[in-house]
Structure formats: structure tokens, C-alpha cells
Amino acid sequence: MSVKFLEDHLPKLMLAPSFIAMLIFVYGFIGWTAWVSLTRSRLLPKYELDGIIQYERLFASLRWDTAFSNLFIFGGLFIVIAMILGLILAIFLDQNIRSEGAIRTIYLYPMALSMIVTGTAWKWILNPGLGLEAMVRGWGFENFTFDWLVNPDMAIYTVVLAAIWQSSGFVMALFLAGLRSVDGEIIKAAQIDGIPNWRIYSAIIIPSMAPIFLSAFIVLAHLAIKSFDLVIALTGGGPGFSTDLPATYMFAMAFSRGDIGQAASSAMVMMGVVFAIVVPYLYSELRVKND
Amino acid sequence: MTDAVYSNTGVRSQMTRIALRWLLYILLFAFALFYLAPLFVMVTTSLKSLEEIRTGDLIALPRDVTFDAWRTAWASACTGIQCEGVRPYFWNSVLIAVPAVMISTLVGAINGYVVAQWRFPGANIFFALMLFGCFIPFQVVLLPMARMLGLMGIAGTIPGLIFVHVIYGLGFTTLFFRNYYVTIPAELTKAAKVDGAGFFRIFWSIFLPLSLPIIVVTVIWQFTQIWNDFLFGVSFSQAGTQPITVALNNIVNSTTGVKEYNVDMAAAIIAGLPTLLVYVVAGKYFIRGLTAGSVKG
Numbered sequence: 327m328s329v330k331f332l333e334d335h336l337p338k339l340m341l342a343p344s345f346i347a348m349l350i351f352v353y354g355f356i357g358w359t360a361w362v363s364l365t366r367s368r369l370l371p372k373y374e375l376d377g378i379i380q381y382e383r384l385f386a387s388l389r390w391d392t393a394f395s396n397l398f399i400f401g402g403l404f405i406v407i408a409m410i411l412g413l414i415l416a417i418f419l420d421q422n423i424r425s426e427g428a429i430r431t432i433y434l435y436p437m438a439l440s441m442i443v444t445g446t447a448w449k450w451i452l453n454p455g456l457g458l459e460a461m462v463r464g465w466g467f468e469n470f471t472f473d474w475l476v477n478p479d480m481a482i483y484t485v486v487l488a489a490i491w492q493s494s495g496f497v498m499a500l501f502l503a504g505l506r507s508v509d510g511e512i513i514k515a516a517q518i519d520g521i522p523n524w525r526i527y528s529a530i531i532i533p534s535m536a537p538i539f540l541s542a543f544i545v546l547a548h549l550a551i552k553s554f555d556l557v558i559a560l561t562g563g564g565p566g567f568s569t570d571l572p573a574t575y576m577f578a579m580a581f582s583r584g585d586i587g588q589a590a591s592s593a594m595v596m597m598g599v600v601f602a603i604v605v606p607y608l609y610s611e612l613r614v615k616n617d
Numbered sequence: 618m619t620d621a622v623y624s625n626t627g628v629r630s631q632m633t634r635i636a637l638r639w640l641l642y643i644l645l646f647a648f649a650l651f652y653l654a655p656l657f658v659m660v661t662t663s664l665k666s667l668e669e670i671r672t673g674d675l676i677a678l679p680r681d682v683t684f685d686a687w688r689t690a691w692a693s694a695c696t697g698i699q700c701e702g703v704r705p706y707f708w709n710s711v712l713i714a715v716p717a718v719m720i721s722t723l724v725g726a727i728n729g730y731v732v733a734q735w736r737f738p739g740a741n742i743f744f745a746l747m748l749f750g751c752f753i754p755f756q757v758v759l760l761p762m763a764r765m766l767g768l769m770g771i772a773g774t775i776p777g778l779i780f781v782h783v784i785y786g787l788g789f790t791t792l793f794f795r796n797y798y799v800t801i802p803a804e805l806t807k808a809a810k811v812d813g814a815g816f817f818r819i820f821w822s823i824f825l826p827l828s829l830p831i832i833v834v835t836v837i838w839q840f841t842q843i844w845n846d847f848l849f850g851v852s853f854s855q856a857g858t859q860p861i862t863v864a865l866n867n868i869v870n871s872t873t874g875v876k877e878y879n880v881d882m883a884a885a886i887i888a889g890l891p892t893l894l895v896y897v898v899a900g901k902y903f904i905r906g907l908t909a910g911s912v913k914g
Contacts, residue, residue: 343724347787351758355762356758435893440845441847442862443865447658450882555862558851562870577759577851589759593754593756
């Protein structure tokens with residue numbers, strides 16, 4: 327009897343530890359953070375609910391204001407440019423290029439690096455004193471200025487630059503796989519009809535890659551929201567708070583400001599942004615699978 | 618006459634084709650330079666003396682190659698008050714990554730096997746919940762996890778970090794194996810069951826031998842994720858248990874003494890080397906993991 331029971335339920339039993347872990351460490355923890363975001367917690371968590379006071383504080387905070395709008399500046403530019411660049415590179419590489427493999431390897435390797443490494447490298451290259459600016463000045467262009475890294479109005483764009491450097495090769499790989507999966511017969515037929523190459527791409531191939539655009543968008547949006555390491559390594563959120571993102575704001579509140587209520591509410595807002603992007607995607611993906 | 622005109626346009630279109638081809642290769646080459654330049658600058662900077670860095674050009678080759686910066690980065694650079702280089706932190710990362718990768722891959726394999734081949738009511742819901750867990754911004758679990766690790770008595774320890782990486786790696790490892798095992802016909806499991814093979818027997822002698830490619834993909838994905846992690850490392854470690862990414866950031870931002878850019882670059886290369894090596898050796902699987910991790914449920 328008990329052996330039979332064990333045999334019947336073994337698969338479920340094997341899944342149980344992961345299931346419980348997930349309920350606690352993902353959903354339970356989200357619940358905890360959501361709860362605490364509705365309290366007056368400061369240095370230590372309190373559990374008496376007190377309405378949306380933390381969210382009011384959050385959206386009244388200038389620092390959060392910068393961090394939140396940076397997310398859209400950074401995220402928007404990063405996603406759009408990485409997608410365009412990735413698509414262009416993929417189309418270029420799709421033209422029977424000699425040593426395509428080697429070129430692909432070069433374009434994609436930054437994706438293997440930690441964002442801390444990427445940030446460290448770009449911080450050195452972009453530092454005005456000894457980096458790019460000093461180099462061009464050394465060539466005789468005495469008035470050349472490239473001080474984005476230390477310029478509060480421009481520093482966020484250095485984060486965009488480094489993030490694109492890191493991720494555009496990956497978008498290229500996604501798109502290249504997509505280009506290769508388009509039905510060759512249709513393309514051949516179009517070529518025989520004398521349709522120029524650019525029309526074949528713009529009217530046939532690219533429209534058929536819509537799902538890949540969607541996944542590339544999801545991945546990049548997800549990367550953008552999670553970008554924490556890159557900002558820490560490249561600018562440390564500075565100058566001032568000019569390159570803060572929600573992720574760095576949350577971290578500062580949680581671990582250096584001792585303001586758990588703010589940390590929790592900012593984390594919940596991040597969660598909301600991810601939710602708004604990912605849930606419709608996952609829903610459509612899973613539904614298609616089940617049909 | 619007409620022939621001449623035809624051949625003339627023929628030559629011209631031939632010429633534009635060749636010119637376009639050249640332009641294409643030049644552009645591809647320019648982009649290759651864009652991607653390689655930071656690596657080139659890192660390597661050359663790490664081989665220069667500080668003197669040469671101050672007087673020389675960012676992209677100039679080192680005049681006198683010196684490995685001093687590498688020695689300092691490895692064994693004596695300061696991460697705050699301690700000056701032992703990145704060596705101890707490199708080993709911390711190894712000690713964190715190796716068990717975390719092994720455990721999360723194994724558990725993911727069994728989870729994927731159950732979800733794909735032993736379907737039961739609720740398996741899909743389990744999978745959907747798990748999948749969503751892949752996408753949460755980890756900031757939302759940082760605070761409760763810090764408390765939980767404290768309650769478990771493993772706050773600030775390497776086992777604590779292993780635990781965290783296993784928990785939040787399971788979503789992806791389950792996803793990888795589930796998607797792989799779903800393509801194996803269910804009849805295989807059914808036939809084996811008829812022959813009297815049990816849950817583990819089927820896994821061990823049928824599924825595992827078929828799994829080498831997906832194991833490689835998963836191990837590479839997990840290793841890259843965990844080695845490159847900074848958020849968990851900086852949140853849940855303390856002096857002495859920090860992973861290399863945290864140590865690197867500390868070295869770069871340490872304010873004691875002269876800023877040694879060559880040491881920063883050497884430390885950055887050391888921190889990036891293991892995953893770079895994996896990429897060079899097994900790039901195909903690395904890309905497959907990236908695309909599998911990003912597309913489809």
C-alpha cells in the first residue's frame with residue numbers, strides 16, 4: 327500500500343521541494359516586500375499596515391524622480407538602439423560573409439562578461455583625464471571635450487553606450503537565427519521576380535520575424551530594468567544621483583540609508599514595471615503552447 | 618551598338634556590386650573594432666606602467682611590457698582595508714559557483730523531467746509559476762532574503778550565497794530541461810513503464826544519456842550567471858566571503874593611495890577570464906543557452 331502510494335506520487339514528491347522553495351522564496355518574499363511597502367518601516371521592518379505612505383514618499387522624492395525617469399531614458403534608448411544595431415548587423419552578416427563565424431564571435435563576446443567588468447573598462451576609457459578625451463587632445467585637437475562620464479546631464483548616456491556594447495551582439499545573434507529561419511523558397515521566388523534585396527528584407531523577411539522582435543524586446547527590457555551592476559561599476563549612480571536607476575535607488579535605501587520602507591516600495595514599483603511587460607508575453611506564449 | 622550599351626551597364630552594375638561588397642566588409646570590420654577596442658585597451662593598459670599610462674596614449678601599445686600590475690591585482694591590491702589582491706575572492710567565486718551550478722542543474726533536470734514526462738494536474742501551473750520566477754527583479758526578494766539567511770544562520774557565508782544562487786537559478790534550469798525533454802516522445806516513458814522501469818530508472822538510463830547537450834547549455838548558463846553576479850554577492854556577503862565581482866568593484870573604487878589604472882584593468886581581466894574562456898571554448902552552447910533563456914516557454 328505505502329509502496330504503491332510512493333510510486334504513484336514519486337514525481338510530485340520530487341517536485342515538492344522546488345515547489346515549496348518557490349512558494350516561499352519567490353511568491354512569499356514578494357508578498358513580504360509588498361506588505362512592508364505598506365508600513366512605516368525604517369531601519370527595522372514593522373508590520374502594522376499604514377496605507378500608501380511609502381509610495382507617496384517615493385514619488386515625492388527627487389532622487390526617485392531622477393531614477394525613475396532614467397529608467398525610461400536609459401531603457402528606451404538602450405532597447406531601440408540595440409535592436410536597430412542588432413538587426414543591421416544581422417542583415418550584414420546574412421550576405422554570405424567570409425569568416426562569418428569569427429565575426430559573430432567578436433560581436434557577441436561582451437555578453438559573456440560581467441557588467442562589473444564592462445563598467446570598469448568603460449569607466450577607464452571614458453574618464454576625461456586619461457582616457458578618450460586626453461587621447462584625442464594628444465593628437466592635437468586641444469579643445470576636444472568628451473566628459474559625459476562626469477557631466478550630470480550626459481552621464482546616463484555613457485550607461486546606454488556601455489549597455490549597447492555589451493548586449494547588441496546578442497540581439498544580432500537572435501535576429502540572425504530569425505533571418506535564417508525564414509522560408510528560403512519565398513525568398514528565391516521573390517528574387518526570380520526581380521524584387522530588389524532591400525524590398526525582400528523590408529516586405530518579406532522582417533515582417534515574418536515579429537515574434538523575434540518581441541522576444542528581443544522582452545529580454546532587453548528585462549536587462550534594462552535589472553541593470554544595477556553596470557551603473558554601480560561605471561558611474562556609481564553619480565555624478566550626484568544623476569545616473570541612479572530604480573535598482574540602485576532600492577539598494578541604497580535597503581543597505582546604506584536604512585530605509586526599508588522606501589526600499590520595499592521602490593522594489594514593488596520595479597516589480598510592477600516588469601509585470602506590465604512580462605505577464606502579457608508569458609500569457610500569450612503559454613497559451614499558444616497549450617492550444 | 619545595343620550590345621555595347623548592355624555590356625556597359627553590365628560592367629557598371631558589376632562595379633557597384635563590388636563597391637557595395639567592399640563597403641559591407643569595411644562596416645563589418647569597423648564594428649569588430651568597436652567590440653574589440655575595450656578589450657584591447659584593457660589588455661594594453663594592464664601591461665603598462667603607471668608612468669607610461671600618464672604620459673602615453675590610451676590606445677598605444679605598451680613600450681615596456683610589465684606584468685607588475687597583474688601581480689599586484691592578483692596578490693596585493695587593496696579592496697578597502699585588506700590588501701590581498703583578487704586571489705581569495707577568485708577562489709570564493711569558484712567555491713560559490715561550482716556547487717551552485719551542480720545543484721541547480723541536477724534539481725532542474727529532475728524538475729524538467731517531471732514536468733515534461735510525468736504530467737499531472739497542476740504541472741503546467743507549476744511550470745508557469747516557475748517561469749515567472751525567472752523574470753522577477755531580484756530587488757523584490759533582497760530584504761526578506763537577508764532576514765531569512767540570518768534566521769538560517771548562514772548570513773554572510775559562502776553556503777548562504779550558494780543557497781541563494783540555487784534557489785533563483787532553478788527557474789531557468791527547470792525551463793531548459795523541460796523544453797528539452799518535451800521533445801522526447803512520451804511513448805518512450807510509457808514503454809519503459811510497461812517494462813517495469815520506475816521513475817529513477819527511466820531518468821537514469823533513458824533521459825540522462827540523451828541529455829548531454831542540454832546539460833552543457835545549462836551548466837554554461839548557470840556558471841556565467843553566477844560568476845558574473847554582483848547583486849547577490851554585494852548584498853549577502855561580508856568581508857572575506859565576497860565574490861570576485863564585488864572585490865573588483867572595491868578595488869576600482871578604493872580610495873587609498875594612488876589610482877592604479879593598470880591594476881584595475883588586470884583585475885577586471887582576471888574577473889572576466891573564466892567566463893570568457895567558457896565562451897571561447899563552448900560558444901555554440903553559450904549562444905544556445907542565451908537564446909533558449911530568452912525565447913519560448
